[in-house]
Amino acid sequence: MSETTARQGAAVRARAEIDLDALRSNVRTLRALLAPGTALMAVVKADGYGHGAVPCARAAVQAGATWLGTATPHEALALRADAGLPDDVRIMCWLWTPGGPWQEAIEAGLDVSVSGMWALREVEDAARRAGRPARVQLKADTGLGRNGCQPGPDWHELVGAALDAERAGLLRITGLWSHFACADEPGHPSIAAQLTVFREMTAYAEERGVRPEVRHIANSPATLTLPEAHYDLVRAGIALYGLSPSPELGTPADHGLRPVMTLSASLALVKRVPGGHGVSYGHRYTTPGDTTLGLVPLGYADGIPRHASSNGLVLVDGKWRTVAGRIAMDQFAVDLGGDEPPAGAEAVLFGPGDGGEPTAEDWAQAAGTIGYEIVTRVGARVPRVYVNE
Structure with missing residues (x-):
């Protein structure tokens, strides 16, 4: 197995970016x-x-x-x-x-x-x-x-x-x-x-x-x-x-709303593994062939729902990746399908969706819950970074 090297000046472990312009826009939309x-x-x-x-x-x-x-x-x-x-x-x-x-x-x-x-x-x-x-x-x-x-x-x-x-x-x-x-x-x-x-x-x-x-x-x-x-x-x-109260009422865009939070992390590790390699606790996922795994340093202690194991979606290197195996307390893996982004590359769990990333509703469906829970449960050890203050 080989491991890609960490890039210099890598981003912090994880961050929840809060777009206050989006929030102000949502208020104006609702007031209208x-x-x-x-x-x-x-x-x-x-x-x-x-x-x-x-x-x-x-x-x-x-x-x-x-x-x-x-x-x-x-x-x-x-x-x-x-x-x-x-x-x-x-x-x-x-x-x-x-x-x-x-x-x-x-x-x-x-x-x-x-x-x-x-x-x-x-x-x-x-x-x-x-x-x-x-x-x-x-x-x-x-x-x-x-x-x-x-x-x-x-x-x-x-x-x-x-x-x-x-x-x-x-x-x-x-x-x-x-x-x-x-x-x-x-x-x-x-x-x-x-x-x-x-x-x-x-x-x-x-x-x-x-x-x-x-x-x-x-x-x-x-x-x-x-x-x-x-x-x-x-x-x-x-x-x-900027979230819709329920899928039955349409998407946020249907109501002129924009999601305010984008949750992302820096890959902690990217490595090659052979086919048949078990991934995470219980080996609920086994690699179908030679591939690469990316380690996302977020887990259920950060509010990532364990019920989304093997279902949650992450944008890495321009592609949607699926959680491979169980989400652990501090980390989970994604199968990169042979791609080799460097350690420190951005993994976007959810955001507004206009950058190709999954949304909080995608995670809600993966975990069998609602968007409210996905954003509310993001833990205190994930720093909030405010933009457009």
Whole structure:
């Protein structure tokens, strides 16, 4: 066996390049779908779906997003502290557990989501300690069956108690909201059913005196395909990063979106091997004949899905190569078919696709998952490199 020599000045092991111009363009594209007066929330939870929450939040605001959304209050507090955002940019967080940092959130001016009486009571106590009213959005479970208050008596109790707290000066009800279960499946009957329930639940609250700043139910797929669901605010998540919510809704290009992340690595080794040579754990791949193998220094510790073993696609030396055998914790091999690019040559796992590289959706299909997971799981030891800041 022979081994190609490493080139001088080889690139770093791996990098995730984040194109902030693409993100700003996606924000403008999404805003163009909205009626005048409808605002856009850029969802930057999970470290901006793996892209970096702070740089992506700044870019989204530059392009016209006036709200930011996170799952946890700690994510929201970090944004408020570190992102250097204008004071009029609202930040909302919605995934709370008992004993959460309610007082800190109130003092930071965050919008907090409340789905049940336990959370409302904790908000009231925190507002008393903070000496200022909380900004509270009441979440309705219109059919997703996760967070949110059930319609009927539970909703009536929560709305009534929140109005009492508002009259007492402990909070301001700033929003009424919900989330779709199947908006990424065009024509699914639950979509119309949830919109009906949302209209009924918001109407009940407003009839009792709630005057929200915003009502919102639209996620990325509803933003793209359901103008009747836009209300006062839409929450753009995956579409912000240039991925389609589902293949059924078309490709990113069909919606004028551009993927923001390109994941690449430098080949750690290129070597010749004979036919019948086993590759990686379990020898699930055996070379069909004399060939060359390239070693990509990324693995499941970096977020590369092990379920894409023998299926994932990589662009090396102008050609698509398939993962050969199992993806390990730190590395995987590709069969180069006899080609001999030098060690240090670029291996592109996914990107926008216009350079011939695979896309995150290609990896999602290879792993039996969704594009959301592919970009979000890229690990912390892969440096993010921001371009067009």
